[in-house]
Amino acid sequence: MNSRERITRILAGEKADRCGFWLGNPHPDSWAGLHDYFGTSTEEELRLLLKDDFRWICPWNAYQHPEGKPVFDMQRPGKTLSEGGVFADTINIDEVESFNWPQPEYLDFTGYKETLENAGDFYRAGGLWSPFFHEACDIFGMENYFLKMYTHPEVVHAVTQHLIDYYLAANRLCFEECGDLIDGFFFGNDFGSQHDILVSPALFTEFIYPYFRKLTELGKEYHKQIILHSCGSIFRVMNDLIALGVDAFHPLQAKAADMDADTLKQHFSGKVAFIGAIDTQDLLVNGSPDDVIKEVNRIKSVLGPSVVISPSHEALLPDVPPRNIEAMAKAVAGK
């Protein structure tokens, strides 16, 4: 069974020869230390060494505006999410309509297709990242976005509709051109904090689900497995998200409220697959390789076989000792 078959089966809830492994997508500051420890020089070399089954291949550079404009020209002065973007003070839909929204015709997937063609027998998680919730946070400013859900719901809907329209058109083009080469539609939005979901279930129902559903439906239309990335505690909305079409959740932030493996098994086992679960807030940072091996084995027995072992945040930070990553990878294949 090759990696591609293995992960496809795991995410489909079918039997595989072992559980899967994804190294994640280490933070840029972490690579030098990793290469140094493992004696590798390229990302792919390290993934092969660690028997990584999963490749996250995202068309980050497909949007090629003739004047080099970004996809969404948020016009944010600072770098934190609470900083207001172009719609920070918008209370009028006309302003939303007259914004320079992205044009799908500027998308070019030629380079993306080539990368996919050379991806080998690994599971390909792709499509556009499509983080419409985060982008709404950026374009309003996170606090403004949440406030406007109450004070100016029509403005929030108008903006979200534009964001999602772009992602629907762009992903459709992507799947039309490269669909056969992609196995899972992997998209992301951080819906949770350490303790709970960021907005109430009622606001999820009004401002998130209707748009979210369109993305999952598009993925299903092209026969993609639906993988949702969300950090934080999303326990309260996981059943809804499963009903809306999610096949697998990533990264299962082990220490966030109700996101531990036992709770997930108790509530969602058999309904959905899991990618992640190896804690990056304490275990991988402060634990010993033995601790890591024990935990990987525990997760395998609790969530297996429908689990792809991976860090509980893909952007592994430089404070994770490479020996713990080695231990995590080795424990996946072990008994």
Added chain:
Amino acid sequence: MERLLFDLSIAIERGKENETSPYPPDLKGKPGAYEFTSRLLEMNCPPDTILKQGMMPGMDRIGKKFADGIVFIPEILIAAKAMKAAMTLLKPYFDNGAVLRKGKVIIGTVAGDLHDIGKNIVCMVLEGAGWEVFDLGVDVTKEKFLASLNEHPESIICMSALLTTTMREMEKSVTTIKQAFPQTKIYLGGAPLTSDFADKIGADGYFPDPHSLSKHLTGNL
């Protein structure tokens, strides 16, 4: 007057800013925190009473509901917005000393860390509980904390960190501050932290949410 103070607390808890604000829908066209405060002032209600018996109970109730997982971030933001609108009317009384705050708090997200929503909510809840808050923003170095403490030496310090990498930065900041100001209380919060960690690095406490910190601070007065 009692009744108006209670109405003010409800307006804040429910995020009803003023008469024209569209939220909450069931209070459309009704007076909000701003109008209740201005009526109370017209009736010569002492501004200190308005703050302590009108505004603070409203923020306290919503803060507790947030800590208990009954309401979420938007609800606390909108309550804070209503509080802020009403507070503009009290500003002259803060300036002339007719209303006294409980004390000063300097707060920031530590160096290298950009996460700020949590820290902002801590600011709102503490302001709502009657503290004067100096928000140093994100990516705050130990030098910046010290400079602010030099300006307001009687302050309490609050630090937020959301990353394991920046927790280490916290340790350095706590050590530096405690060396220069051994009496200053330092409290910590943020996703990856624990009480053990706060003890280990010599801080005075960890709190999982702003409401529990606020209760602790008030208890210490």
